[in-house]
Amino acid sequence: MPRKVTLAEVADAAGVGVATVSRAMSGHPDVSAATQDRVREVAKRLGYRPSAAARALKAGSYHEFTVIVPTGALGWWGPFIQTAFEAAAAEGYRISVFPVGTEDDAAAMVDTLSLAPTEGVLVCTGVDQERVRRACDQLGLPVVALDDASRDVVLPTVAVASRQGAAVATTHLIERGARSIVLCGGSGDWYYETERLAGYRDALEAAGIPFREELVIDCATDFSEADEDLPPLAGLLASGVPIDAVFCIGDVVAPAAFRTLRKHGLSVPDDVAVAGFDDERAAVLVDPQLTTLRQPYEAMANAAMDLLLRQIRREPVAAERLQLPGTLIVRASA
Amino acid sequence: MPRKVTLAEVADAAGVGVATVSRAMSGHPDVSAATQDRVREVAKRLGYRPSAAARALKAGSYHEFTVIVPTGALGWWGPFIQTAFEAAAAEGYRISVFPVGTEDDAAAMVDTLSLAPTEGVLVCTGVDQERVRRACDQLGLPVVALDDASRDVVLPTVAVASRQGAAVATTHLIERGARSIVLCGGSGDWYYETERLAGYRDALEAAGIPFREELVIDCATDFSEADEDLPPLAGLLASGVPIDAVFCIGDVVAPAAFRTLRKHGLSVPDDVAVAGFDDERAAVLVDPQLTTLRQPYEAMANAAMDLLLRQIRREPVAAERLQLPGTLIVRASA
DNA sequence: CTGAAAGCGCTTACAG
DNA sequence: CTGAAAGCGCTTACAG
Numbered sequence: 241m242p243r244k245v246t247l248a249e250v251a252d253a254a255g256v257g258v259a260t261v262s263r264a265m266s267g268h269p270d271v272s273a274a275t276q277d278r279v280r281e282v283a284k285r286l287g288y289r290p291s292a293a294a295r296a297l298k299a300g301s302y303h304e305f306t307v308i309v310p311t312g313a314l315g316w317w318g319p320f321i322q323t324a325f326e327a328a329a330a331e332g333y334r335i336s337v338f339p340v341g342t343e344d345d346a347a348a349m350v351d352t353l354s355l356a357p358t359e360g361v362l363v364c365t366g367v368d369q370e371r372v373r374r375a376c377d378q379l380g381l382p383v384v385a386l387d388d389a390s391r392d393v394v395l396p397t398v399a400v401a402s403r404q405g406a407a408v409a410t411t412h413l414i415e416r417g418a419r420s421i422v423l424c425g426g427s428g429d430w431y432y433e434t435e436r437l438a439g440y441r442d443a444l445e446a447a448g449i450p451f452r453e454e455l456v457i458d459c460a461t462d463f464s465e466a467d468e469d470l471p472p473l474a475g476l477l478a479s480g481v482p483i484d485a486v487f488c489i490g491d492v493v494a495p496a497a498f499r500t501l502r503k504h505g506l507s508v509p510d511d512v513a514v515a516g517f518d519d520e521r522a523a524v525l526v527d528p529q530l531t532t533l534r535q536p537y538e539a540m541a542n543a544a545m546d547l548l549l550r551q552i553r554r555e556p557v558a559a560e561r562l563q564l565p566g567t568l569i570v571r572a573s574a
Numbered sequence: 575m576p577r578k579v580t581l582a583e584v585a586d587a588a589g590v591g592v593a594t595v596s597r598a599m600s601g602h603p604d605v606s607a608a609t610q611d612r613v614r615e616v617a618k619r620l621g622y623r624p625s626a627a628a629r630a631l632k633a634g635s636y637h638e639f640t641v642i643v644p645t646g647a648l649g650w651w652g653p654f655i656q657t658a659f660e661a662a663a664a665e666g667y668r669i670s671v672f673p674v675g676t677e678d679d680a681a682a683m684v685d686t687l688s689l690a691p692t693e694g695v696l697v698c699t700g701v702d703q704e705r706v707r708r709a710c711d712q713l714g715l716p717v718v719a720l721d722d723a724s725r726d727v728v729l730p731t732v733a734v735a736s737r738q739g740a741a742v743a744t745t746h747l748i749e750r751g752a753r754s755i756v757l758c759g760g761s762g763d764w765y766y767e768t769e770r771l772a773g774y775r776d777a778l779e780a781a782g783i784p785f786r787e788e789l790v791i792d793c794a795t796d797f798s799e800a801d802e803d804l805p806p807l808a809g810l811l812a813s814g815v816p817i818d819a820v821f822c823i824g825d826v827v828a829p830a831a832f833r834t835l836r837k838h839g840l841s842v843p844d845d846v847a848v849a850g851f852d853d854e855r856a857a858v859l860v861d862p863q864l865t866t867l868r869q870p871y872e873a874m875a876n877a878a879m880d881l882l883l884r885q886i887r888r889e890p891v892a893a894e895r896l897q898l899p900g901t902l903i904v905r906a907s908a
Numbered sequence: 909c910t911g912a913a914a915g916c917g918c919t920t921a922c923a924g
Numbered sequence: 925c926t927g928a929a930a931g932c933g934c935t936t937a938c939a940g
Contacts, residue, residue, distance in 0.1 A: 244634070244917095245714070246916095246917060247917065247918060247919095248917080256926075256927085257926065257928075258927085258928090259919080259920080259926070259927055259928080259929095260925090262918070262919060263919090263925095263926090266919090270925060271925070271926080272925060272926090275925080275926085284712075287712050287713065287714055289688050289715075290688075290689065290917085290918075291631065291918065292630075292636070292689060292690060292691035293627050293628075293629075293630035293631040293691060293916085293918090294631050294916075294917035294919085294932090295917085295918060295919080296626075296627035296691070296918095296932095297625065297627040297628050297631050297917080297918075297934085298917085298918050298919050298920085298931085299918095300932070300933095302626070302691075304691075311652055311653075311655065311656040311659075318645055318673075321645065322645040322673055322675065325645075325673055334670075334672075334690060336670035337670065337673075338668075339652075339656055339659055339671075341656065354623050354624075355624065356626060356668060357626035357627060357638075377621075378621050379621065379623045380578065380623065465855075466858040466863075468863065495858075495860070498861055502861060521855065522859050524829075525799065525829040525860065526859065526861070527832055527833045527836060527860070527861065528833075529800075529802065578933095580932095580933060581933065582933080590910075590911085591910065591911040592912090592933090592934080593910070593912080593935080593936080594909090594910060594911070596935060596936085597909095597910085597935090597936095600935085604910085605909070606909060609909080624933085624934075625932085625933050625934065627933075627934090628916090628932075628935090629933085629934060629935080631915095631916045631917065631933080631934075632915085632916055632934050632935050633916085633934090634916070
């Protein structure tokens with residue numbers, strides 16, 4: 241491992257001034273082709289690597305954004321991060337992914353960020369937006385949230401259109417003949433939970449199917465994707481209520497729902513059609529594969545990057561939730 | 575968004591010199607408690623955020639490592655990255671995750687890295703080690719690979735002990751009564767494929783069960799986790815060969831294997847016991863949940879960080895593969 | 909206990 | 925087309 245080579249050393253070796261080396265390396269038009277070639281060749285031979293720190297200090301800008309992602313959901317964000325990465329690269333920015341264990345690490349995260357060479361933060365989780373707002377204001381750091389969970393939005397926020405998406409998925413189940421559709425929903429604490437419930441009701445209403453309270457169950461409390469089964473669904477099935485479809489508020493609930501249905505002798509999709517929401521990895525791993533409402537990962541990533549870049553350029557951005565429509569992906573489960 | 579506040583401005587506002595502010599902010603013992611408090615208070619009020627660039631330039635070190643991860647497998651690396659992140663933080667290093675689309679982006683990746691404020695690279699994928707070696711040598715950048723795929727190792731490398739792990743998993747199937755164990759393996763191009771095949775054979779031999787060529791099938795060619803089923807396994811079942819267990823060379827193969835078995839009227843684990851390798855997310859999503867050999871994610875992350883830090887400290891590290899033992903996780907599939 | 913000054917490695921007007 | 929010099933924002937001997 242050779243020690244660090246500086247611009248000055250390259251200049252010496254090439255017999256020119258540092259300014260010329262700097263220009264040659266950046267392809268400045270004012271430098272003669274011959275000099276440019278020679279300098280580049282020397283730089284390469286010496287293993288010259290420009291100091292990102294010196295550059296950033298000069299430019300007053302790091303060209304780096306930080307994306308905060310909950311570790312447990314890293315996979316979930318795969319397609320999103322890939323697009324964000326490309327969108328950032330197109331503007332000359334790198335992306336540094338910063339994994340956090342839980343949402344409550346937000347405070348600690350911001351402390352760390354105050355030392356990081358970053359120009360903006362993209363928070364991918366339902367954090368306490370108020371707290372993040374204060375922390376980022378304090379540091380003078382632009383911030384954008386990818387968040388369909390927080391009720392109160394005080395950050396520029398990007399999300400899927402939950403209500404509309406849930407209606408599309410539910411309507412698909414209805415079109416396939418379902419009438420008694422269970423909603424494996426949440427406890428209602430989060431924004432997307434109430435929105436997707438509303439979308440589910442919208443679809444029922446549009447089809448003239450009466451809403452039945454007993455078909456809406458809370459699968460969020462104490463839920464873990466590693467759970468063997470889904471107790472609330474098991475309870476409903478044991479009660480003898482006949483059902484012909486299940487709409488999972490998130491794909492992550494589907495594997496446990498499938499196991500529970502199978503355990504009760506119900507086959508998917510013949511006895512019970514199932515649809516999900518997200519189109520994350522779980523959707524293609526279950527048997528049968530899951531019909532689901534795909535979140536617009538690419539569009540959300542582009543929108544989030546745009547919101548960040550606009551703040552960098554000092555353009556005004558509103559602290560409101562931008563909701564982008566998803567797409568129904570039809571697979572074997574419905 | 576306020577503009578950037580510098581040390582000099584804080585010094586002015588606090589009525590002291592910049593040196594004193596610098597010392598006060600870093601908690602230097604030579605500065606009086608009164609001054610320290612006052613400076614800190616002013617800094618906080620002004621929203622002072624030290625320039626990471628200026629610090630890094632002064633210190634000659636960024637305190638940042640880059641982890642290169644294939645986007646498609648982001649989720650797979652969740653537990654690994656979390657541990658790596660913590661191990662790095664304990665040494666005052668941040669970790670920047672750099673997603674790459676395919677393994678062949680390695681070249682492009684290194685170009686980008688030459689501009690990034692990083693002090694070391696952790697490559698999490700079976701890249702062309704020769705190429706990465708040359709690129710990192712050129713840049714004078716320490717590098718460690720997490721790689722159980724490459725045959726030729728020219729980088730300090732960390733991996734799971736594949737052969738031993740495969741033997742443990744296969745032995746477990748044998749202990750559960752299996753005698754005709756299919757190996758859903760690979761094409762043999764990669765190191766872990768031959769190693770896990772060897773482990774499978776070790777277990778058979780130890781149990782006195784003859785090895786049968788026809789039970790080893792290639793599930794790697796053209797495989798995608800989104801595939802409905804596993805054609806090689808379907809072919810084997812159609813041929814009428816009786817089987818009582820399946821060992822999947824990676825958990826990722828299990829979902830398609832489960833669908834194929836079910837389609838052929840075979841139930842898991844009653845008719846066929848199944849075991850996997852990795853213990854990644856797929857293992858808990860399938861029905862029934864998968865018995866599998868868990869990779870030592872935490873130990874691998876700690877070892878990789880240690881290898882990187884030793885290079886930073888100019889200690890010699892060998893370009894060899896360190897193989898760490900995994901753990902059998904027993905679930906319902908076997 | 910505190911401050912003035914040098915210097916980390918670049919880029920970019922400015923002067924030739 | 926090229927170079928000497930200033931300055932980005934810090935930290936840290938050095939001198940009080």
